[in-house]
Amino acid sequence: MPISRILFRALISTFLCFFSLTVTSAEPDWDAINQETLEHFQAMLQIDTSNPPGNETVLVEHIAEILSAEGIDVEIYSNDPDRANLVARIRGNGSKQPLLLMAHLDVVTVDPEKWSFPPFGGTLNEEWIYGRGAVDDKDNLVASMMTMLMLKRNEIELDRDVIFLAEAGEEGGVQFGVEFMTRENFEAIDAEYCLAEGGSVVRAGGEALYTGVQTGEKKRRTAVLTVNGIAGHGSIPTRNNAVVLLGQAITALAEWQEPIRLSDTTTTMLARLADISSPESAARYRALLNPGSAAAEEAMLYLLDNEPGTAALLHNTVTPTIVNIGYRYNVIPSAGTASIDVRLLPDEDFDSFLDAIATVIDDPAIEVSWDDGLVRPSAAVQLDTEAFQVIEQVYGEHYGVPIIPRMSTGATDMSYVRAKGVSCYGIGPGIDREDVPLGYGAHSDQERILEQELYLFVQAYHEIVVRLAAQQ
Numbered sequence: 001m002p003i004s005r006i007l008f009r010a011l012i013s014t015f016l017c018f019f020s021l022t023v024t025s026a027e028p029d030w031d032a033i034n035q036e037t038l039e040h041f042q043a044m045l046q047i048d049t050s051n052p053p054g055n056e057t058v059l060v061e062h063i064a065e066i067l068s069a070e071g072i073d074v075e076i077y078s079n080d081p082d083r084a085n086l087v088a089r090i091r092g093n094g095s096k097q098p099l100l101l102m103a104h105l106d107v108v109t110v111d112p113e114k115w116s117f118p119p120f121g122g123t124l125n126e127e128w129i130y131g132r133g134a135v136d137d138k139d140n141l142v143a144s145m146m147t148m149l150m151l152k153r154n155e156i157e158l159d160r161d162v163i164f165l166a167e168a169g170e171e172g173g174v175q176f177g178v179e180f181m182t183r184e185n186f187e188a189i190d191a192e193y194c195l196a197e198g199g200s201v202v203r204a205g206g207e208a209l210y211t212g213v214q215t216g217e218k219k220r221r222t223a224v225l226t227v228n229g230i231a232g233h234g235s236i237p238t239r240n241n242a243v244v245l246l247g248q249a250i251t252a253l254a255e256w257q258e259p260i261r262l263s264d265t266t267t268t269m270l271a272r273l274a275d276i277s278s279p280e281s282a283a284r285y286r287a288l289l290n291p292g293s294a295a296a297e298e299a300m301l302y303l304l305d306n307e308p309g310t311a312a313l314l315h316n317t318v319t320p321t322i323v324n325i326g327y328r329y330n331v332i333p334s335a336g337t338a339s340i341d342v343r344l345l346p347d348e349d350f351d352s353f354l355d356a357i358a359t360v361i362d363d364p365a366i367e368v369s370w371d372d373g374l375v376r377p378s379a380a381v382q383l384d385t386e387a388f389q390v391i392e393q394v395y396g397e398h399y400g401v402p403i404i405p406r407m408s409t410g411a412t413d414m415s416y417v418r419a420k421g422v423s424c425y426g427i428g429p430g431i432d433r434e435d436v437p438l439g440y441g442a443h444s445d446q447e448r449i450l451e452q453e454l455y456l457f458v459q460a461y462h463e464i465v466v467r468l469a470a471q472q
C-alpha cells in the first residue's frame with residue numbers, strides 16, 4: 001500500500017477515533033446506567049406508596065437524597081406533611097421555554113394474597129421485575145430521575161431548563177398533587193412541554209408493533225338520573241312505575257350513539273392504524289376518516305363489537321354503571337337513581353351535553369343532573385410541535401415501529417398541566433399485549449415489567465430529553 005494511502009488511513013482513523021471520543025463523552029455508559037436503574041427502580045418499588053394513604057413523603061425524601069448528593073437542587077412542596085411533591089431543576093440558558101418531566105409517586109392498593117412475589121419487593125425473576133407501580137408509574141419515575149442524573153453528570157449544556165416533578169395523589173387525591181401544584185405553585189413547574197405517563201410500546205409475541213403516545217384525553221363526569229313515580233303495591237301494575245321509567249331512560253341512553261367526531265389525534269391514529277393493519281381492518285379505519293358516510297357507520301358498528309376501546313375514542317359516550325331503586329319485592333318504589341359514566345371529547349361543553357341527555361330520555365319523570373364529584377380540566381394537544389417530532393424520531397429509531405397518537409378514555413394528571421397551556425405527551429416502555437389479560441397490567445392483581453424494556457425506556461427517555469433540551 002502506498003505511503004500516502006497508509007497516511008491517509010491513519011489520519012482517517014485518528015479523526016474517527018477523535019470523533020467517536022467526542023461523541024461518546026456525552027453518551028452514558030449504558031451497562032452501568034442499566035445496573036443503577038435497576039437498583040433505583042427496585043428501591044422505589046420497595047417503598048410502599050399505596051394510595052390511600054399514599055405516604056409519598058417517604059419516597060420524596062429518598063429521591064431528594066439521591067438528587068441532592070449529585071448537586072441537583074431540590075424543592076419540596078406539600079399541603080400535607082405525609083403527601084409531598086418534589087421539584088428538581090437543571091438550568092439551561094433560557095433560549096427556550098422549560099421542559100417538564102412528570103411522574104407520580106403513589107400507586108393503587110394491593111391484595112397481597114394475589115401476588116406470587118411480594119407487591120413491595122421489587123423482585124427480579126427471570127426477565128421480569130415485579131411490584132406495584134412497575135408500569136404505573138415508577139417506570140416513568142425512574143426514567144425521569146435517571147435522566148436528571150445523566151444530564152447533570154454529563155454536564156449537558158441546555159437551551160432550556162429541565163424540571164422534574166415527582167407528584168403525590170395521582171391515584172385519587174389530586175388536591176395533594178397536581179391540582180395543588182398547578183393552582184398554587186405553577187411557577188415551579190411552568191414549561192412549554194411536558195412528558196408523563198400514558199404511552200407505551202405495544203408488543204405482541206415479543207415484537208414491538210407500534211408506539212402509542214398519549215396526546216389527549218376525554219373528560220369525565222357522572223350524570224345522575226333521578227326518577228320520581230308513585231309508590232304502590234306490587235300486585236297492582238301501574239303506568240308510572242319508577243323501576244320501569246328508570247329502565248326506559250337507561251335503555252334510551254344505551255341505544256343513543258353520538259356521531260363520530262375526529263380530532264388531530266384521532267385522525268392521525270386511524271390513518272396510521274390503517275398503515276399497519278390487515279387489508280380489511282385498514283379499509284375500516286380509512287372509512288372512519290369520512291364520518292357520516294355509510295361505510296363509516298358500518299365500520300363503527302364493527303368497532304363497537306370488536307374494538308370498543310377504539311370506538312370510544314371517536315365520539316362522546318354514556319355508560320350506565322349504577323342503578324339504585326327498590327327495597328321490597330312487593331312494593332313499587334316511588335324514587336330511585338342511576339349513575340351514568342359520561343366521557344366527552346376534550347372540546348365538549350358539559351352543560352349542553354346534560355341538555356342533550358335530557359332530550360334523549362325525553363321523560364318529565366326523570367331529572368338529570370351532574371353529581372358533585374371532581375371535574376378535571378381538559379385541553380387538546382397539538383401534534384405539529386418540536387416535542388412530538390422528537391418523540392416520534394427517537395421512538396422510531398429505538399424501536400423501529402410507527403408512532404400512533406392516542407387519546408385516552410380516562411383522565412391523567414396531564415389534564416391539569418395541559419389546561420395551563422403546557423403541551424404534554426404521555427410516553428412509556430414496551431409492554432407485552434399478552435400481559436394485560438394475564439393480570440399483570442397497571443392496577444391489576446399483579447404488576448410487572450420486562451427488565452430489558454425498562455432499560456430501553458430509560459435510554460429513549462434520556463434521548464428525547466437531550467434532543468429537546470440540549471444546546472444545538
Ligand SMILES: [Zn+2]
Nearest residue numbers: 136137170197
Ligand atoms: Zn398512573
